[in-house]
Amino acid sequence: MPDPNWKTSCHHMSVCALTGASAFFASISGSFILINGPLWCYFYAMKYVEDYDASALRRFHCTQPEGNALVYGTEKDLLAGLDFIKNNFTPERVFIVNNCSVSLVGDDIAAIAAKAALPCPVYTVDSGGISGDFPEGYEIALLRVIKEVKKNAKTKTDLPFENPNLQDGNTVSTNVSKPENASEADESAANGSGIPSARPSVNLLGLTPTYFRGEEDIKEVRRILEKAGYRINAVPGGGSTWDEIMRLPNADLNLVLRDELALKAAKALESEFGTPFISAGMPYGIQGTLRWLATIDAALPAKNPEAVRLEAETVNARLRFRSSNMQSLWGPLWFDNILIAAPPSEAAGLAEAVRGEWADTGNLVIHFSQDTPLRPASADKICIAGKDDAAMKETFEKWNDGLVLGSSLEASRLVRLNKPFVNCNIVLPSYHEIIASDAPLCGIRGAAYLFERIWNAKLNGCMDEVRQTK
């Protein structure tokens, strides 16, 4: 019998690999996406991305093959789709993404695309639901683009590399030498100053604007790293242009922010270009952010980590002062239970931040939406979607009260079970909370924002309870 990894969808939420791949490709400006699959699959992928990037709407198209195409091939539909794009738009590149059933047909998509004779490059991937969920699709897309980085590097005899000058450390992968000072020369050329900059450079891997407050998190991660004195070389999937992505090998270090999205890619980049990487995770909480920065600093010394530490101290002092004031009126920030339901990087980091820095509880449960080796010490119980669905079911059924950090799905379950709770969304889908401000969840700004939301959740919960008892 296969591994017991059945997915009870009412206990956790994801979207399929088609969406993950599409989200990655859509983040590269000028790129068009042609989903080679049914309208239904296309629509859900497109809508998911379009919710966070209105421009994606015009760049997302679908071949909408009929059932017979799965017997006779999708060539006719694919050519029609490519013709539509050719005749109506001016893409810089097109990504054809096969859905799961079409990927089984075995069409030679590249050859069909060549027939369409588009005036721009066309790239193809299979990334349907049988490949997995969003992370697997994102990973497929990132690895596909890295293939192009390799090709691009091979065609350039003068590809600049630099000596990352890294310290040894067990969180750092291999430390491979490259030609010296290339990235400095690259930066000085880029800024036109002619003066080499000594700033160490990093690529940020595993970021996406299509996660909850993803765009804001990308900005915060960039802000902190730049403040610490790093140069951000590229953020594939997080807003970098095609040209910036092609320069991925120029960085001193690859930072993997979400293993589930980019660990394989970091390994591929290390193997191909010798760029070392660390699996840094996402920075949550004030102390968490400082620990995160210290890990990066240990691998690639920052120019000015003190600037970040000073900012963190200032904000932390403000949060503690506010917390103290509120506690004098409302008592401690206590929740009988805390449930954190999210992908591994979010859930693990937030569990440590919430319980370690802000709130107290007798029972912190994590529902990881993907398998992970992470086992944060702050958690009393850890469930992994697809492996521990019975235990997840129990979490909901035995829930009495507390704080839920998850998506609208967890809130929906508890509403239907008529269980009391307060909540803050930290992942999608987010139907009962609007995302309009530019506040991130991660980093120092994110810490202040989340601290505020958790306090307000408690206060609103108290107010609601009093109103209901009248």
Added chain:
Amino acid sequence: MTNNDNRQEHNSKLATKWLFTKNRSCSCTMPGIWRAVSFCDGCAVIFHGPSGCAHVATLMDLGAQYRIIGNRISEQVDAVPLIASDLQDKDCIFGGTDRLRGCIAYVMETWHPKCLVIASSCVAGVIGDDVEQEAEDAEAMYRIPVLCVPYGGFLGGEYSDGYFQTARLIMDRFLTPQPKAPGTVLLLGDQMGPWGQYAREVKRLLAGFGLQVKWQFPGYVPFDRWREMTSASLLIPLNYAGQTQGGLEKTAADWQERFGTPSVRNIYPVGWQNTCDWLRSIGRLLQEEARGEAIIRREEKRLDDFIASILPVTKQKKAVLGIGRGPRWYNPAETLNTMRRMQMDITAVILFDKLAADEKETVTATVQTWLADRNLQTVPLIGNGDFNAILQDADVLLTTDEILDNPVRQFFIPMVPLAGTDGEILLMRTIYRLLCRYGNKGGIAYA
């Protein structure tokens, strides 16, 4: 010329938000199968496919739940478990039946369903898994009914095909004729369930005849109570007015023939005139015509009182109707009637490019007939995309599709029909509030 989202501008044509056409399979059978039992306590559903398929169905359910919460209504029951067998790459080589068998065992052990429903995905369809055989084996092994709809996701048809096939399987397997319980009603169809506007309004209107809605099928009756349903004395399909939702009509006719429950078909309470006709039909069926007329008078007064309250704002406002939804899903006469009732000045009817040629033809004929019947032939019907100027001059656009990058105030004509007097009032109130809007806030107003 291109802008930053690489769109080409086409002279003065305006782009609607969605680009796809509806002349091919638009949906998938699997969510329909799920929806047909999604609130039937005692059931569990397996999607034999990738987990993404189950996520889509859950996302749909979630959207529906929050739409209901948005109306400040709380659902009273929980959805049944939906589990994906999580077909993966390797299963496509060796077949996925082992995985399905394992999944069934897991569901039996974890959820203890009294009835299991299995839907197959397009992947299972392509690799040729014998899902029906697995269902048969599971039934023998676990001694519970196992319903199987091996439609292969989108390969087997649309959402409605999955939905109605599941309903038929339930009818075939579990239901038999029985004596009728006077005054009880069975609602047939979904329309967002018992908490949706359609079902709530129908219940309210039927209460005027002393009728009590006891069940809504498929989807909202616990497994243990399925057999009761044929005791209903009246069957009310929750259909669209003036459109063909064939599956529902057919199921209602089949139900009446097999179980002897009379039903009101061919007329549905969507739009005011249809609501009156529907009430009269029920009055005739119950031989309570006078009561029906009394209900109509009461409802008409509610409607007239409401219209009187909004007329100072709506009267003679320049309104345009935008149509991009085919006649299978939408009857423009209903919206035109509403505009007329609000005494708006209909300045144009525009047809969006996304309508297929045959759809455009049908919609054009419907609109022209409506205009001619009211001596409004001078109202332009624009089908060439050049409607920028007319929108610039309009106070409001009532539309099936959002127009991008245009400052005109837009009202989205609902996909799920609003029923009865309350539905009509809800529509008009949203349009009224839109006309009251001060400043340009963008977007589109939903009822």
